[in-house]
Amino acid sequence: MDFKPMFIKIGSTRDISAMSLIEIMVAMGIGCVILAVIGSMTLWSGQSFAAMANYSDLDNASRNALDRMTREIRQVQGLNTYTDNSSQKELALVDYDGQPLYFRYDKTEQTLKRVKSGVSETLLKDCTLLNFNLYQRNNVSNTFNQYQVASGTNASLTCKVIQINWICSRKLLPTDLINSESVQTAKIVIRNQ
Amino acid sequence: MKINPSIRGAFTLIEVVISILVCGIVFISLYAGMSQGFKVTQISRENLRATQVMVERLESIRLNTFDQLNSPGFVPTQAVNEPYYAVNSNDNGGFNYSVTVTISNAPMTTSYSDDLKLVDVRVTWTSTGLLRTRAMSTLIARHGLQAYVY
Numbered sequence: 001m002d003f004k005p006m007f008i009k010i011g012s013t014r015d016i017s018a019m020s021l022i023e024i025m026v027a028m029g030i031g032c033v034i035l036a037v038i039g040s041m042t043l044w045s046g047q048s049f050a051a052m053a054n055y056s057d058l059d060n061a062s063r064n065a066l067d068r069m070t071r072e073i074r075q076v077q078g079l080n081t082y083t084d085n086s087s088q089k090e091l092a093l094v095d096y097d098g099q100p101l102y103f104r105y106d107k108t109e110q111t112l113k114r115v116k117s118g119v120s121e122t123l124l125k126d127c128t129l130l131n132f133n134l135y136q137r138n139n140v141s142n143t144f145n146q147y148q149v150a151s152g153t154n155a156s157l158t159c160k161v162i163q164i165n166w167i168c169s170r171k172l173l174p175t176d177l178i179n180s181e182s183v184q185t186a187k188i189v190i191r192n193q
Numbered sequence: 194m195k196i197n198p199s200i201r202g203a204f205t206l207i208e209v210v211i212s213i214l215v216c217g218i219v220f221i222s223l224y225a226g227m228s229q230g231f232k233v234t235q236i237s238r239e240n241l242r243a244t245q246v247m248v249e250r251l252e253s254i255r256l257n258t259f260d261q262l263n264s265p266g267f268v269p270t271q272a273v274n275e276p277y278y279a280v281n282s283n284d285n286g287g288f289n290y291s292v293t294v295t296i297s298n299a300p301m302t303t304s305y306s307d308d309l310k311l312v313d314v315r316v317t318w319t320s321t322g323l324l325r326t327r328a329m330s331t332l333i334a335r336h337g338l339q340a341y342v343y
Contacts, residue, residue: 048231
């Protein structure tokens with residue numbers, strides 16, 4: 001039995017030659033460009049979609065809160081007291097059924113809560129800014145504003161209009177990479193006052 | 194064992210150029226599609242704020258008496274700017290809506306048409322290089338909704 005060495009014939013020597021330096025550099029360049037495009041696009045789209053998801057979530061809560069507040073404040077009997085101190089802003093109303101109704105903004109927790117009959121509901125979270133402005137019924141000439149309710153005496157009797165504005169915002173990262181904001185404003189006229 | 198040289202052959206220049214073109218078109222289309230989606234969302238937010246501004250105006254106007262509506266200058270008819278961001282916001286990146294209120298005679302010829310006024314609130318703003326307009330209209334009657342106030 002004869003044993004012969006086995007040779008594999010692979011075309012010509014040109015076929016098995018490695019890539020030249022130029023080819024490698026061009027290939028690396030193209031690869032880097034493609035990777036950079038894919039990377040930046042992934043990062044950008046990821047951030048944008050996350051910001052949109054945040055906005056959608058905030059806006060959903062904000063519009064729900066605004067709808068409820070508009071409906072409920074319109075039908076209250078009137079304002080009882082308004083409090084604004086270092087920790088909270090509180091709108092104490094007399095509801096249509098005579099029961100007290102509170103809308104309480106906690107500045108530390110950044111939440112807006114509705115409280116009635118001992119039941120507390122959180123209407124808003126991540127609420128970074130919230131203002132209540134109280135107005136009387138008479139319009140100021142040549143403006144769309146009403147006279148502001150004088151603080152202290154008879155505030156509850158003269159308050160006819162409650163203006164609310166707030167901003168809910170959420171950061172994508174604590175380092176403030178992208179900030180999603182939902183802005184809401186409303187001027188609500190108390191119908192029964 | 195002989196390997197067919199055609200299998201080992203590298204891409205030709207034409208193939209590389211075409212593949213880069215295809216990749217480019219895919220990425221550009223993807224980017225344009227997503228950008229357009231985000232732009233639509235942004236315009237939707239602006240529309241929502243514009244609606245809130247208009248509703249606020251109409252709420253204020255409903256507190257006027259019919260005589261005040263007929264009194265020239267009592268309700269401002271010149272354009273007034275309203276910021277996108279609420280008062281006291283730290284965000285300065287917003288823009289202003291230009292709000293115009295027009296009060297005119299009711300568009301009808303009935304016996305009671307003199308007791309009606311047409312109030313038109315129009316909001317304009319510029320977004321993505323385009324001038325955008327939204328409007329709301331309402332009829333206010335002499336003995337209508339505002340009468341419950343007084």
